[in-house]
Amino acid sequence: MEDLSDIRKEIDSIDTQIVELFKRRMSCADAVATYKRAHNLPVLDRSRERELLARRAAQVPEDMKVYTEVLFELLMEASRNRQGERLGAGGDTVEKIRDALARSPELFPRDAYVACQGVEGAYQQIATDRIFRHANIGYFDTFDAVFRAVEENYADFGVLPIENSTAGSVNQVFDLMMRHNFHIVRTCRLKIDHNLLAKPGCGLEDVRHIYSHEQAINQCGEFLSSLRGVTVHACENTAMASKMVAESERRDVAALASRACARIYGLDVLASGVQDQGNNYTRFACISKDLVIYPGANRSTFMLVVNHEPGALYKVLAKFYDLDINIIKLESRPIPDRDFEFMFYFDIDCPAASPEFFTLVRSLESTCEEFRYLGSYSEVI
Numbered sequence: 348m349e350d351l352s353d354i355r356k357e358i359d360s361i362d363t364q365i366v367e368l369f370k371r372r373m374s375c376a377d378a379v380a381t382y383k384r385a386h387n388l389p390v391l392d393r394s395r396e397r398e399l400l401a402r403r404a405a406q407v408p409e410d411m412k413v414y415t416e417v418l419f420e421l422l423m424e425a426s427r428n429r430q431g432e433r434l435g436a437g438g439d440t441v442e443k444i445r446d447a448l449a450r451s452p453e454l455f456p457r458d459a460y461v462a463c464q465g466v467e468g469a470y471q472q473i474a475t476d477r478i479f480r481h482a483n484i485g486y487f488d489t490f491d492a493v494f495r496a497v498e499e500n501y502a503d504f505g506v507l508p509i510e511n512s513t514a515g516s517v518n519q520v521f522d523l524m525m526r527h528n529f530h531i532v533r534t535c536r537l538k539i540d541h542n543l544l545a546k547p548g549c550g551l552e553d554v555r556h557i558y559s560h561e562q563a564i565n566q567c568g569e570f571l572s573s574l575r576g577v578t579v580h581a582c583e584n585t586a587m588a589s590k591m592v593a594e595s596e597r598r599d600v601a602a603l604a605s606r607a608c609a610r611i612y613g614l615d616v617l618a619s620g621v622q623d624q625g626n627n628y629t630r631f632a633c634i635s636k637d638l639v640i641y642p643g644a645n646r647s648t649f650m651l652v653v654n655h656e657p658g659a660l661y662k663v664l665a666k667f668y669d670l671d672i673n674i675i676k677l678e679s680r681p682i683p684d685r686d687f688e689f690m691f692y693f694d695i696d697c698p699a700a701s702p703e704f705f706t707l708v709r710s711l712e713s714t715c716e717e718f719r720y721l722g723s724y725s726e727v728i
């Protein structure tokens with residue numbers, strides 16, 4: 348058996364040669380970039396990549412083909428990234444981000460006209476008051492209307508729930524993201540305590556019908572199943588449920604909502620903190636029409652579609668790993684009218700002005716079938 352230190356010597360010698368060859372290959376990438384700039388050609392050339400991978404795989408025995416492909420895919424990715432850097436702009440999105448970083452205001456606005464779904468007392472309102480000091484809030488019936496108010500410049504910002512620590516993502520909002528143009532400028536993480544609210548003088552034993560938003564109902568499953576002879580009804584949101592209860596003539600109705608709703612609608616708290624998990628948080632996104640990146644932005648969101656082929660998502664995930672960028676959230680939603688094709692949403696943890704962020708954006712934009720950058724922001728807690 349060969350001695351380990353002898354084998355390592357051989358590896359070192361091979362690696363030294365590989366590095367020299369790698370340097371030569373990367374200078375070819377520089378030359379290609381110069382040529383492509385002069386001839387206005389895109390960095391990515393899929394047919395050339397396919398042909399190159401097939402030729403290199405044909406050079407090795409069967410049991411080494413996969414490794415060879417992995418190696419050359421990595422080499423071409425490095426080559427593409429290098430070309431992107433050389434070409435300066437490196438894709439429309441990097442250019443847009445640089446521009447936004449240069450012209451965005453130093454301070455997050457204190458006053459604004461903000462669109463929210465629901466009525467006064469909704470958790471969106473509480474989140475809005477955390478994000479802005481003096482928000483003038485316009486209430487809309489649906490999440491879609493909030494997106495439209497922002498898109499059509501009717502409101503400066505919109506605040507929408509995106510996920511809850513117990514009930515998961517707010518799918519309706521994720522699906523609407525595919526249909527609207529907007530950017531995320533801030534997120535807010537709010538602790539949610541649900542309470543059972545009823546008209547003054549009513550007791551728990553009177554309650555036969557409970558109204559709330561679907562997400563709140565899902566977050567209070569254990570409490571609700573402990574009640575006998577009660578029917579649960581889903582409605583637009585928790586504040587609307589409280590309003591309905593307050594305006595109802597009946598004494599057997601109650602709402603699951605915030606304490607703020609009890610104050611606003613003159614209701615009594617029959618039971619407090621009735622959510623299953625004590626640590627129940629909801630994250631809200633504050634959206635604007637234009638891309639604005641306020642100082643301190645250390646998170647970003649992308650939407651992307653990967654090619655329908657084995658390993659496509661794995662290759663995207665490898666890019667984050669290579670750049671040591673942490674993925675905070677990964678969500679997938681079916682794309683309407685496309686059979687089993689999915690839109691992937693990534694939230695990542697990485698300062699917006701860092702070089703690895705630009706490399707990531709450049710690389711995703713040049714390889715994904717569809718790519719949309721939704722913004723960079725910080726989170727208010």
Ligand SMILES: O=C(O)C(=O)C[C@]1(C(=O)O)C=C[C@@H](O)C=C1
Nearest residue numbers: 379390391392395396423426427
């Ligand atoms: O040949 C090219 O056009 C290149 O840009 C070089 C290269 C490579 O590194 O081999 C890189 C990117 C292209 O997608 C194809 C191939």
